[in-house]
Amino acid sequence: MSVIEQSDTSIFTSLESQVRSYSRSWPVVFDRALGSTMYDESGNGYLDFFAGAGALNYGHSNPLLKKALIDYLSSDRVIHSLDMFTTARRDFLRAFDEIILKPRELDYRVIFPGPGGTNAVEAALKLARKVTGRESIVNFTNAFHGMTLGALSVTGNALKRGGAGVPLVHATPMPFDDYFQQDYPDFFYFKRLLADSGSGLNIPAAVIVESVQGEGGINAARAEWLRGLSELCQENGILLILDDVQMGCGRTGGFFSFEEAGIKPDMVCLSKSISGSGLPLALTLVKPELDIWEPGEHNGTFRGIAPAFETARVAIEEYWQDRGLEESTLAKGLRVESRFNAIAASHEAAGLVPKGRGLARGLQMPSGELASRVSQIAFENRLLVETSGPEGEVVKVMPPLTIADGELDRGLDIVANAVAEALAEHGTG
Ligand code: PLP
Numbered sequence: 550m551s552v553i554e555q556s557d558t559s560i561f562t563s564l565e566s567q568v569r570s571y572s573r574s575w576p577v578v579f580d581r582a583l584g585s586t587m588y589d590e591s592g593n594g595y596l597d598f599f600a601g602a603g604a605l606n607y608g609h610s611n612p613l614l615k616k617a618l619i620d621y622l623s624s625d626r627v628i629h630s631l632d633m634f635t636t637a638r639r640d641f642l643r644a645f646d647e648i649i650l651k652p653r654e655l656d657y658r659v660i661f662p663g664p665g666g667t668n669a670v671e672a673a674l675k676l677a678r679k680v681t682g683r684e685s686i687v688n689f690t691n692a693f694h695g696m697t698l699g700a701l702s703v704t705g706n707a708l709k710r711g712g713a714g715v716p717l718v719h720a721t722p723m724p725f726d727d728y729f730q731q732d733y734p735d736f737f738y739f740k741r742l743l744a745d746s747g748s749g750l751n752i753p754a755a756v757i758v759e760s761v762q763g764e765g766g767i768n769a770a771r772a773e774w775l776r777g778l779s780e781l782c783q784e785n786g787i788l789l790i791l792d793d794v795q796m797g798c799g800r801t802g803g804f805f806s807f808e809e810a811g812i813k814p815d816m817v818c819l820s821k822s823i824s825g826s827g828l829p830l831a832l833t834l835v836k837p838e839l840d841i842w843e844p845g846e847h848n849g850t851f852r853g854i855a856p857a858f859e860t861a862r863v864a865i866e867e868y869w870q871d872r873g874l875e876e877s878t879l880a881k882g883l884r885v886e887s888r889f890n891a892i893a894a895s896h897e898a899a900g901l902v903p904k905g906r907g908l909a910r911g912l913q914m915p916s917g918e919l920a921s922r923v924s925q926i927a928f929e930n931r932l933l934v935e936t937s938g939p940e941g942e943v944v945k946v947m948p949p950l951t952i953a954d955g956e957l958d959r960g961l962d963i964v965a966n967a968v969a970e971a972l973a974e975h976g977t978g
Pocket of ligand 1: 602665666667668670693694695696759763764792793794795796820821
């Protein structure tokens with residue numbers, strides 16, 4: 550394919566570790582990116598249905614955030630500050646409190662745990678253990694929480710777990726919503742183990758859950774299932790950690806993905822799109838009574854990247870003072886859903902399954918091989934769309950929330966054609 554031939558990728562293939570992965574699916578050299586489009590060094594545009602794996606909800610080089618960043622940098626403001634007081638940190642915290650927490654009646658203390666989502670998860674797990682004096686954590690089938698050892702221990706994927714090189718302990722997986730396709734009542738197994746003193750289940754310090762499993766295959770938990778989980782945790786004195794690293798910051802509509810369920814988790818992990826601009830930033834939100842760490846007991850050099858605070862503040866002020874973004878995300882999500890339903894209906898024999906909530910959408914293919922072929926054909930037609938799920942069987946559609954309807958439709962046309970082509974090649978069309 551011509552776009553691949555044009556790129557000199559030799560330094561990546563010779564010097565960079567073979568652990569790199571996204572560049573294998575999209576082997577061009579990207580140079581510029583604006584809105585919902587990434588451009589390679591030859592100027593070819595690729596519509597982006599990936600959005601930095603959820604880190605670019607407001608699009609690439611969003612003009613409002615870019616301006617805030619340029620203004621910040623050009624006035625010689627602080628860039629690095631560990632956890633020292635800075636004006637940027639203060640302004641962010643004020644905006645987050647006034648615009649996000651207070652209107653939702655959420656009372657949390659903010660921990661800056663380190664730069665990435667996995668840091669937010671590690672901090673939550675550590676603190677839950679310290680607060681309760683217990684070791685064990687309950688996680689869910691097909692969960693993904695990050696690559697550091699604590700986060701990996703509550704992650705399902707066998708390949709990723711295998712990379713740990715040490716036993717991953719103190720975590721017990723339970724069935725996520727619909728794992729048994731409604732064959733059993735919700736929490737049938739979990740409740741039975743908790744109630745049975747002979748079950749061998751240590752009472753966990755916490756349960757960690759995603760309300761929509763992004764990497765796990767766009768599995769959306771029902772609101773009633775999340776409410777049931779929250780009640781179960783409360784009844785048994787178990788802390789509830791909601792990992793909103795990928796689904797927070799508006800991906801499912803509301804700022805937090807759990808708002809729809811009306812629950813108030815004990816701890817919330819945020820990262821990815823919280824800075825708005827793609828700069829690294831992570832937050833662990835904890836109920837005030839859980840905020841028991843000694844000063845410095847959790848630490849890290851990159852816990853206050855001030856330009857990220859600045860763009861985070863502007864993103865919150867620009868997009869979350871009213872319900873405009875939430876409503877447009879829900880409308881766009883329905884647009885994807887109806888298109889996915891139509892694609893599934895036109896290939897009935899293939900048994901495609903549309904999945905997801907808001908603008909986190911998936912189309913489950915009969916195999917990982919077919920989903921990967923869809924992604925490949927889409928790339929040849931200049932659309933970036935990745936796959937997820939235990940076998941990579943789900944075509945995962947997560948465009949910037951700010952994508953225009955016309956761009957969304959254009960990308961969905963490419964997906965529809967790619968699905969038809971992949972199924973036809975496979976003889977299942
Ligand atoms: N938690 C969830 C739900 C995620 O989706 C991810 C990353 O995809 C992480 C945690 C880890 O975040 P990071 O890659 O920034 O460490």
